[in-house]
């Protein structure tokens with residue numbers, strides 16, 4: 001039977017959807033560590049003095065690793081359950097280098113040009129164009145003029161395919177490199193390189209670059 005799948009773009013419904021998914025144990029109980037440390041070290045090159053923004057940080061799986069490499073980390077996620085859990089861990093660890101914010105409303109209070117780098121993993125493929133555009137425009141505003149970024153930005157198995165759905169709603173959108181390029185250009189983020197990686201049966205695209213002056 002064919003699935004009926006519809007796009008979902010309003011933030012309140014998205015929040016409800018993701019929080020339900022998270023409570024349903026989606027992407028939970030993974031180890032607190034980088035999934036792709038080689039990509040982080042080679043293309044984002046975190047420095048000890050950096051302030052880093054992570055979009056779609058989940059419960060902080062990678063954010064806590066970043067906090068050992070940079071001065072300050074801000075993780076943002078749409079799921080209150082994730083944000084709450086991440087905050088509790090930071091408090092329990094006594095980690096004052098890391099903060100977690102609810103996306104989008106709390107992120108709007110962060111000052112312009114206050115971040116040296118931005119990172120995102122396994123999140124943009126869950127965002128409809130209108131949502132991804134908003135997230136990229138936040139990043140453009142938050143990054144310092146020379147600020148760098150590294151995003152894992154969707155992928156295969158085939159460009160334009162929809163790989164998964166949750167309760168009849170899009171959750172997994174694959175984009176072609178040119179579509180990714182258009183989104184970055186629209187956000188005035190300069191794309192310096194695109195890496196295509198095969199991870200099991202999936203193809204991941206990673207993009208890195210910096211904010212246009």
Ligand SMILES: C[S@@+](CC[C@H](N)C(=O)[O-])C[C@H]1O[C@@H](n2cnc3c(N)ncnc32)[C@H](O)[C@@H]1O
Nearest residue numbers: 018027056057058061077078079103121122123
């Ligand atoms: C596959 S998980 C990845 C989490 C984290 N990046 C990691 O690798 O552990 C996707 C995450 O994106 C978050 N998310 C989904 N849509 C989002 C949106 N529009 N803005 C911010 N976060 C979102 C979900 O709540 C979830 O935590």
